[in-house]
Amino acid sequence: MAINWGFNIARPRAVDMDANDLSITRRIMAQMPEFQACIACGSCTATCTAGNLTSFNFRRVHTLVRRGEYEGAYEEMGKCMLCGKCRLSCPRGINTRGLVMLIKRELEDK
């Protein structure tokens, strides 16, 4: 007889930097080294047209991609309307719209 202990098995919530495979991240960085200079200021998310209408958070998604957390990132980036506003606000001069396309290209079929 199965006993309900009130617990279930959940996937660990930690970003596991031992387990995560960063090979795609490295490829992205190699193609757009300026992205390495992101300081996570959130200007891109703050100004984002899509983020004002949906749950899309560009800064959060590209930060997750940097950590090798790819799951769902492709779908999330699909919410971007490629309007380019984020690029106007980025204090590090990153081609953020280009980054959306790059992440999508690298994570396609993953």
Next chain:
Amino acid sequence: MSKKVIIVGGGAAGMKCASTLRTQGVEVLLVERDRTLGGKLNGWHKLFPTLTPAGEVLDALKREVAASGAEVMTGTEVERIAANGVTVNGGRELKADAVVVCSGFDLFDARIKEEYGYGIYDNVYTTVDIERMLNEGRVALADGSAPRRIAFLHCVGSRDEKVGQRHCSRVCCITGVKQAMEMKELFPQAEVYNFYMDIRMFGPGYEEMYREAQQKYNVNFIRGRISEASPTFDGRLQIKAEDTLVGRPLKMSVDMLVLIVGMRPGCSNGRFACTEGVNLAPNGFVSPLNPFAGNVRSGAASIFYAGTVTAPKNIGESMNEGVAAAMSVVEYLNAR
């Protein structure tokens, strides 16, 4: 025969350098562009980290310079510097055995960051405006009322590729924290929010002031850079940021937005750098011979630097460099 030194710029650094050189028996000519000595200090109210009135520090410096017997020439802009003197406006050449460049920094013009609406919307101010209003004894909104919610934005015109200013201006984090506390003193009922990317508290007592702002004044710190400000129907300002620690966009209506403006290189730097041995760093500040033992020296043996002409610094650091430059000048003159 006594030696003569020309000091370019009579801010904190130049004034301290002048009086120090006089104690060593050197003849000094202090050339200042403005009508009065003091530089930016003339515009500040109370100084971090001790809240000492700026006038106290300034008056002491002025007394020191006056008592030292240094010759002061105000209302005179130096156009060029050379190993043996300077050229002032009108083309007049003044000769000297050594030159100390203390021409300081320029303030970032917040209108360049158009998205924050400085000079376009009411109630968008800079930290410089706040110092001025504090000195005038009245801080208020455009309609004369008291603000109920105030936002400060760090790094305006610093750390920003879009305006060609990559460097951190160092003193603006602590200025923003100081003014947040001053606003809470004036308007205890108001909510105050500081929007930051990083909080840089480099000096003694600065981190303590940050903590005091949180603990004693309940100033709120939100980690995220404001991307834009726009006016609301009821005459307030709406700001947008990402609360990066929560991971969600944030918007907020405020009565007053204060832009914490940074330091940019002095406008004379470019002309000064036409001289052999005077070089600019990529950020446009004057680059000292080296950042260790050559802090106040240039590539020319008779040209020296002190203060914010070489990088953002606080007042104490700028004055210390005035002393250090004076001593290096004396060493140079004695060895000749």
